[in-house]
Structure formats: structure tokens, C-alpha cells
Amino acid sequence: GKPLASSVKSVANKTRADATANLFDVVQRLINKCYRNEIRVDAIGIGAPSPLDKEKGMIYSPFGLSDWRDFAIGEITEKRFGLPVFIVNDGDGAAFGMKCFGKCRDISSFISLYFDEGIGAGIILKDEIYSGSFGYSGEISYALLKSFCDEPIDNSSLSLDTIVSALNSELGENLGSIDDFLCKGSVFSRRMASVIGRVGDELGRIAALVSNIFGPEAVVVNGKLLDFGDVFFEALRTSFESSLFSGDQVRLLAGNNDQFEAFSTGAASYAIFSYLMSKALTD
Structure with missing residues (x-):
């Protein structure tokens, strides 16, 4: 590996x-x-x-x-x-690589979620990839409620660009990428944390929804949003755990920042x- x-x-x-x-x-x-x-x-x-x-x-x-x-x-x-x-x-x-060589080597069934350029998932059930009948299981962007964004958006467009737009609207800025906001984190910390917290809350509910459907041992979160640290991950964790059918049985893990x-x-x-x-x- x-x-x-x-x-x-x-x-x-x-x-x-x-x-x-x-x-x-x-x-x-x-x-x-x-x-x-x-x-x-x-x-x-x-x-x-x-x-x-x-x-x-x-x-x-x-x-x-x-x-x-x-x-x-x-x-x-x-x-x-x-x-x-x-x-x-x-x-x-990516989920299969995590099973073979990463932190999920000892986990038989897990869902690997990607919150980055787009939003999707890889599903491993009983040590094998679950792809569905037509090779596209895990396309979770269509399940999103989009509550963090004031304006309705198309189902297909929730991505880093959408979050950048929401951050610019909240902060009155015109920055071009997530990295720009990360660099200015200390300047915008409170208001930026509010937006990222809402994103984490939204995605935590989706992570729980997918988990409730498949019943894995763990859910692994990957992508650029992990660079926001606890502001994002703890909001996601709180939302995830409060929406789980199984209580605290399913582990929530941080994975790879670079999708x-x-x-x-x-x-x-x-x-x-x-x-x-x-x-x-x-x-």
C-alpha cells in the first residue's frame, strides 16, 4: 500500500x-x-x-x-x-483503498463519504464494494436538504463552490476558494464558523441517513472541509449522532483531506x- x-x-x-x-x-x-x-x-x-x-x-x-x-x-x-x-x-x-491499506483495514462494513468538489460516497459491505445495479450507489447529493443556504440551489450543485458562495454572502467578501477563507480564518472566525457549522450540521444528517439505510460499523468523512477542523467536524458529529437510529454504535472517523x-x-x-x-x- x-x-x-x-x-x-x-x-x-x-x-x-x-x-x-x-x-x-x-x-x-x-x-x-x-x-x-x-x-x-x-x-x-x-x-x-x-x-x-x-x-x-x-x-x-x-x-x-x-x-x-x-x-x-x-x-x-x-x-x-x-x-x-x-x-x-x-x-x-477510494473506499476500497481504505479497506486494503488505510484505517478501515479491520472494519468489515463502512461508508466513506466525500465532501469536496462534489458530494458522494463509497460503500464497503462485508469486505466488498457495493456499487448497486448500475455502478452508482452512494450518489448522496440528491438527498441534501440544503438548509445552510438561503437561496434554493439545484440538486447537482452542492459543492465547495456553493459553500464558497455562502461564505462570501455571509461575510460580504468576494474570495475565490475555500483555501482563501482558511487563510483568513482568524479574521472571519466567528461568522465563518457559523456557516461552516451549518454545513456540518446538514452533512451530519445526511451521513446519519446513509448510515441508517446501510447499517455500517463506521462512517468515514473525507474532503477539503476537514481543513476547517473542529468547527466543521464537531458540528457534523453532533448532528450525526443525534440523527442515528443505532445510538452510538456507529463510529464516525475523519479520513483523507485530499479527495x-x-x-x-x-x-x-x-x-x-x-x-x-x-x-x-x-x-
Whole structure:
């Protein structure tokens, strides 16, 4: 479970052509790094938005990415690099990586929630990924009540951008990112804490809702909002525990602040497992 090499490229992958070119660039960089360090590459793992088909390596119709419909990313990547390719929903893969190598190694059933660029979940039940019939279980953004925001917003848009907008409205500022508010935390502490507390309260109820449906041993919270520390997490915890059907039986854990690191290492973890399973079955 130790990362041997990494490569990051921040881009907008709105079109299929851009997504393919950027993916190939990152994979090639990693293969080159491995080659220089005498590391053999046996497989490629891709974390992608749902709905998708893991067996076919196909992304079907992710929201907001119309050009990705019926995107055979597994097949074209395998042809390009001549290596087996394994595709998994990004949130599912991150949860699987946490099960294989992270703080959930000893937990059989848990839900890993991501509150970052978007809002979603990965679900592990009895040590296996639960993806649902069409590969998109855990799309929890549609369950949100949006009580922290004064103006109604579209179901699909609750994200860091929405929270930045709410913070700017509350503070009378025009800052561009969550990091800007984190840097000015001491200046805006009281009023900013009010907004972040409402966000934590909202997301805590959603965490409890998902927990009440699946009945896991633990819920793991991940994403950039963890950088707000106790202001966010304790508000989330209070709301979560007060809304649980099971009282205090379900543990609430803080996970990875960087969702993209979690997604990429999760995809790699899934590829390792899938490759070894395929080898075992064929050998």
C-alpha cells in the first residue's frame, strides 16, 4: 500500500478527447518514473464518475459530462499501453483503498463519504464494494436538504463552490476558494464558523441517513472541509449522532483531506486486487 510514484495534472476534462489525452499523459509520466526506478508496471487502475460498467471498462453518462456518454475508457487505455486496465467508480475505489491499506483495514462494513468538489460516497459491505445495479450507489447529493443556504440551489450543485458562495454572502467578501477563507480564518472566525457549522450540521444528517439505510460499523468523512477542523467536524458529529437510529454504535472517523489523492490511490488499490485475482484465476 505504499505509493511509489505520483503525478498530478489539474485540468478540466469536459470533452472525451481532453479526458483521454490528459489520462494518457499522466499514465505515461508514471510509467516513465517506474521505468527509471526499475519498477515493473503490471496493470492500470482508473477511478471515474458513474454510472459505469467495471467489467466492460465503460463510462455511461456521468452528470455534467455529456461528451462522455458510452466512453470506452478501459478499452482505449488498454490498447494504448498494452496493459490490463481496471476501472472503478472513484468513490468506491477510494473506499476500497481504505479497506486494503488505510484505517478501515479491520472494519468489515463502512461508508466513506466525500465532501469536496462534489458530494458522494463509497460503500464497503462485508469486505466488498457495493456499487448497486448500475455502478452508482452512494450518489448522496440528491438527498441534501440544503438548509445552510438561503437561496434554493439545484440538486447537482452542492459543492465547495456553493459553500464558497455562502461564505462570501455571509461575510460580504468576494474570495475565490475555500483555501482563501482558511487563510483568513482568524479574521472571519466567528461568522465563518457559523456557516461552516451549518454545513456540518446538514452533512451530519445526511451521513446519519446513509448510515441508517446501510447499517455500517463506521462512517468515514473525507474532503477539503476537514481543513476547517473542529468547527466543521464537531458540528457534523453532533448532528450525526443525534440523527442515528443505532445510538452510538456507529463510529464516525475523519479520513483523507485530499479527495483526489484518495481517488487515485483507491483506483491503484483496486487495480492491484483485480490484477492479482485475474492471475489467480487464470493460473
